[in-house]
Amino acid sequence: MAPALTITRDIEEISSKLDKTKWFSPDGISITIPEHQLAGAKYPDYLPVWDPRTVNQLSVGDPNYVDPGTRADPELPLLKAKGVVIKDLTPKFGSIVSGITLTELSPEEKDELAYLIESRGVVLFTDQESFKEQKPKEAVKFAEHFGPLHIHPTAGAPKGSPEVFIVHRYKEGHSYENGSFADRVSTITWHSDISFEKQTPGVTFLTMLEGPTVGGDTLYGDTVALYESLSPVIQEKLKALRVVHSGSHFEAVAKKNGGLVRHIPDVSVHPLVRYHPVLKKHYLYFNGGFVRGIEGLKKEESDFVIDFLKTLQIQSADFQARIKWEPNTVVAWDNRRTTHTALVDFVSDQRRHLFRLTTLAEKPFTDPEDA
Secondary structure (H helix, E strand, O other): OOOOEOOOOOHHHHHHHOOOOOOEOOOOOOEEOOHHHHOOOOOHHHOOEEOHHHOOEOOOOOOOOOOHHHHOOOOOHHHHHOOOEEEEOOOOOOEEEEOOOHHHOOHHHHHHHHHHHHHHOEEEEOOOHHHHHOOHHHHHHHHHHHOOEOOOOOOOEOOOOOOEEEEEEOOOOOOOOOOOOOOOOOOOOOEOOOOOOOOOEEEEEEEEEEOOOOOOOEEEEEHHHHHHOOOHHHHHHHHOOEEEEEOHHHHHHHHHOOOOOOOOOOEEEEEOEEEOOOOOOEEEOOOOOOEEEEOOOOHHHHHHHHHHHHHHHHHOHHHEEEEOOOOOOEEEEEOOOEEEEEOOOOOOOOOEEEEEEEEEOOOOOOOHHHO
16 A cells, blocks of 8 residues: 655745755755765665655555565465575574565565564565665565555655655764764664554665675664563563653754654554564564653653663663675564664764665554454
8 A cells, every 4th residue: 555645735835944054956945965975876866855845745554454474374485486595693583585586576475575574573685786776666666565655754765755764874974073972872772663653664674775894783673582581470561551652853853953844753652562463472562762651650650661671672682683784785674573773883984875665564552352
């Protein structure tokens, strides 16, 4: 199901409020990144643009969403027939997959792909040059099989493809002294993407276009194993809790920097413990980056539980996998049962340029009878 798109606000009004000190694209309306950061980019089609014509464009989750993984044979006969090779990163979480080309998969093979990603949590696909070389609209068409695509409220996107989220760092001054580490000793922030939406993400694809020679890895964490490591008493206590998720900081940062707000980010209340319709398991749905409090608890009580869960995520290396990006790799993960954090350990004069496609899955629930 494709996203529902609407445009109701006046483009000239929005354009007049954009920060004129920023770099404008040739159309004289859209904001792009400064010229010195554009220079030398190998994939200009995937450079970010903030286009006021995308204001009020938003993604709409499918209320009748059916996870494609539910249609798959867990033995993956179709992918095995194509010669898929699966090497596990850890016993229960994370795999490296070779032997298949993502852009050549049939709808039925994509269903098996969804099951593979969901059952392993995070999967790195090697030798996917054709995925990287496709145009943004082609990438969007590929990902729509897995669910409606999310449109970020404030992030830059390729022109004409607001569903594509861009990660781009190059000559931004993100050095250890004056950038990411200016007021922090660590940039580690465990999170799952855009959990403030009513229907939260399912399968996500992230593709490296250009990367540093070394560094810029991504850590992924398994919240199924995290939940199962807890005592039965604590598991049952957590099942009763509902957590407030908010993306308001995206709006605040965009307005502070004179940027673009396509739509006001949602505030949603989700169960702390979710049930996975494909895995048929419970897992923690906790997001340190977007959680604002626990419904029904006083501040000190809420802070106590949140701090406990944040510490649990940080300390649980037993349930984590580290992805090292290589040329022509695509990483896909299930945003429901997987958290992640980027590592900012590379020098700022090396470009790190990726694009992400995020699907919207079901509305979170705890009771298996709701599956």
